[in-house]
Amino acid sequence: MLNLPLPVRLHDGCAVVVLPEEIDAVNADMVTDTLLTVLNRTGASVIADMSRTTFCDAAGIRAIIRAHIRARSLDTGLRVVLTSPIVRRIFQLTRVDELAHLSRARPGPPPAPAARGRRTRPSRCTAALKAVSSATCVSSPVAGNRDYSS
Numbered sequence: 001m002l003n004l005p006l007p008v009r010l011h012d013g014c015a016v017v018v019l020p021e022e023i024d025a026v027n028a029d030m031v032t033d034t035l036l037t038v039l040n041r042t043g044a045s046v047i048a049d050m051s052r053t054t055f056c057d058a059a060g061i062r063a064i065i066r067a068h069i070r071a072r073s074l075d076t077g078l079r080v081v082l083t084s085p086i087v088r089r090i091f092q093l094t095r096v097d098e099l100a101h102l103s104r105a106r107p108g109p110p111p112a113p114a115a116r117g118r119r120t121r122p123s124r125c126t127a128a129l130k131a132v133s134s135a136t137c138v139s140s141p142v143a144g145n146r147d148y149s150s
Contacts, residue, residue, distance in 0.1 A: 004034050004037060004038070005030050005033075005034060006018060006019065006020070006030065006031070006034045008034070008038055010042075010044070011125075012125065013044055013045075013125075014044055014045045014046070014047060014125035015038045015042050015044045015045070015046045015047070016046075016047045016049055017034055017035060017038055017046060017047070017048050017049060018049045018052070019031055019048055019049060019050045019052075019053050020052075020053065021052050021053055021054055021055070022053070022054065022055040022056075023050075023053060023055065023056045023057070023059070023060030023063065024055065024056075024057045024059055024060060025057065025059045028057075028059030028060050028062065028063045029059075029063075031060065031063040032062070032063040032066050032067070035048060035063065035064075035066075035067035035070075035078075036066065036067060036070055039067065039070050039071055039074060039076065039078075040070070040074075043074060043076060044076065045071075045076050045077035045078070045079070045125050046067065046071065046076075046077070046078050046079070047079045047080075047081060047125060048064065048067065048078065048079065048080045048081070049081050050080055050081055050082050050083075050084075050087060051081050051082070051083045052083075053082070053084060053087055054084050054086065054087065055086070055087070056087050056090055057090075058094075061090065061091075061094050061096055064078075064080060064096060065096065065099070068099065077125065079125065
């Protein structure tokens, strides 16, 4: 399917991208390129699985923000699954948690964008999220998934 440097698996119409243990200036471009490529080529909602990530610097935050912006422009979803309290704190300090609605609850469907007046669909990524982890989940404020089955 996609020849990418990071593991990507499709699960119920959602792409799960497994991110490295450390994201910094050395590999952030690879992370950005992988996330953007998956978003552009599949049109699916993406789960950035950072459950094994223990370090993320500003370059890594930039990669997540760029993917968030692309997901919004494609009217699809981006979720980031976190387990590390250190990485969660970095998201809080950089206010990325405000951009992406940081939650400690078990991941569910993305929040509805009431202000933009879009119709919401149930997330097809719920099963994929449960398969990834019951970790802290950061969701971009974009409604549901597009249906590419027809």
